[in-house]
Amino acid sequence: MTASLRPVAGAPRDVHALVRAWVRDGGDPVVVRTSGSTGEPKDVILSHAAVTSSARASLERLGGPGGWLLAMPVTGVGGLQVLVRSALAGLDPVLVDEHDGLAAAIDAIPGDRRYASLVPTQVHRLVEAGRVGALRSLDALLIGGAAAPPELLDALDGVRVVRTYGMSETSGGCVYDGVPLDGVRLRVDDAGQVHVGGTVLFDGYADPAATAAVLRDGWFATADLGTIDAAGRLRVTGRSDDVVISGGVNIGLPAVTRALRGLDGVRDAIALGVPDDEWGTRVVAFVVPDTGAGAPPLHVVRDGVEASGLPRTWAPREIVLIDGLPLLPGGKVDRVALRRR
Template identity: 30%
Template sequence: MNLANWLHQTGLVRPGAPALRSGTQLHATYAEFAFRSSAIGRWLGARHGIGKGDRVAIFTRNCPEYLEILYGVLWIGAAVVPINHKLHPREADWILRNAEAKLVLTGTGAVFSDDLPSPCHEIAINGAELVQAVACAQPDSYRPPVPAEDGALAWLFYTSGTTGRPKGVILTHHNLRMMATTYALDVDPVLPQDHSLYAAPMSHGAGLYNFQFVRAGACHVIPESRGFDPTEIQALGEALGNLVFFAAPTMVKRLVSHAARAGFSGEGIRTIIYGGGPMYTADLEEALRVLGPKFAQIYGQGESPMTITAMSRAMVGADDHPNAASRRASVGIAQSCVEVRVVDAQMQEAATGEVGEVVVRGDTVMAGYWRNPEATAAAVVDGWLKTGDLGRFDADGFLTLTDRSKDVIISGGTNIYPREVEEALLTHPQVFEASVIGQPHPEWGEEVVAFIVQTGEDLATADLDDWCKAQIASFKKPKRYVFVLELPKNSYGKVLKTSLRAQLADGQPAGLASGVNDDERV
């Protein structure tokens, strides 16, 4: 079944219900939302030759038109490729080529140069062509969404691996429908009077969570700032009420800090779903103290979107259970659409309390990696997705994550992959060796630290910053550089990142040739 049918049906049943807002200003009712998406789908097919199975990319900040375009793509049986707007155009270009996208929609229509891979070309979301296509659509031209098989590609989500190259995760209509259905069972009820707020990027988890709110006929709110602003969220909560939104732990921390200073106790906020990185127990306790029991937790991956484990508001806020503290430190229990196990290296189930790799099987697990059978075979074994995360179950089925077997850095809820940063640094003529790790950070969860072995004269950190900005997204560049005489390695020549982490934890990196900035060279 085509997921766009949910919008089609809601447009018929709740035509006058507010569907899209920019801040408090109404952008579209559900009848208008469905009509515009239908018109966009028809325009994609007639003007640009987009059809079933074709890929259409969206590379822009959050905006009300994002959802109209997303559903317009699904309406005609094509697949959406949401690209993180914070990526460098060069990185987005790689995704477009790998996905063989026929079209990319951007905020300005002038993000990419003219050498996009044929037949892909760029269109401005608010450009005359798209605006006119919607404005000129006639009421009698409206048609329901085309049929789509459950196993058809709906959302091609690009996530990176330890190789540093992004991999396209194939999420089907069935995957996403089960994800959305499970939400109401395991995470939080979905109410027609909800205001689903998009303060986190719609290309990721926040955007994935649109489907259940469309089905319920709730209103979707895009902040005027197009991002996360605690003062704005407070104002929207007070003006609209029943705000529900997904937030990375660093966003929760910023909101709680603002609330404590402003004397804001969370009026108008119904539920905050946190995930995408570790939420430290002390931060969660402070959040509950300041804003009350408004928090639900999810743990998932792009390969099993938003659906591995969860804790509802009742579970997170419960104080009357003898294991309340340990449960809050966990990531909850298996969601109802999946099986979750902790296994050893031979895929044998670990005993209760024993640490092993977390694996998951069920209706939300991806259909595979886009045109990458080797990576798919390595990630999915006998139907079980190997998450690369280490954890343990308690006797009540609550999963606690203990570490990550991969070196991914999660900063502000966004994955940063060290190999990608290292490759950018190593192209600098004065960088001989580089190794990148994450260091705990009180606000962002982790920050990127690069250990550098340089050649020749002293290298300015500002030069390295500029070098990285020219090749990768700004948020990925190191926040700290540690210049060393050599990198610790094992007998096979592999850099020992565990040793680098230990040195940072001790506060005394060994073999320092220079400090973390130009003023601390020794």
């Protein structure tokens, strides 16, 4: 028997009351839904033991319980963990909907220690709005949900940033700055695929067949690729679906995305693979141009990608201009929506 957070109506504080009682008294697992950024969302079953184990390990790594800023949907694992960590500290989180109220919201966080958890898109908007100063008073800013570009981290001078890695299936972030939390095990197989084990793992999906495909012998096979160094530190190098084969050539889409974002006149961009009768997979550049900039010609984009040091065969074969990258509630790019374009 499971209880889903998704149908709960009312304000985040109403949900917080339910979560606080659940943390205190235990009970049935909860169900959260994955973001669906690369495919169909899945219902993830999380036990009380897994969620609270993750929250306690997080607080221990950060330096102890404290107050939290709630800037994520409470129906996702990121928002859920903010509520659980707050409940363990006996404090109410401070809700903020827009970055305009960030400074006042941070000042209102209770407790001797103050934390926030944001996705890179939220942090990017704060940087663009010139509101980094408000983040410097935090004891830690957790950034997760997607890889944070180096230039974004460079812009957070004076902010104690903790880069987190995890997903709904691991009760949220389970690796902080490459180091697994207590109770978390990591391994990388011969193909470079990252596997996670330990106390934070989900019980399975609502779909047993989907569970069997990724959960075996206490290990969860993620969709991520990475390496583990001699000190046990994880470095995520990409996703298994971030490498596409186009015309017989293996193409790393994250590298193409980085090259696109470095081109003149491009405010934001992402490279994705779409099915193609001739190439098998066609690399498409979804480009958000700078204000006032015209559409960059395809040959200029292809030349620019090659000039960045990538093979010419990696360059996009199509450009789609958009006003902005579509985002899911958790801040990830909605790749499914883009591919529909």
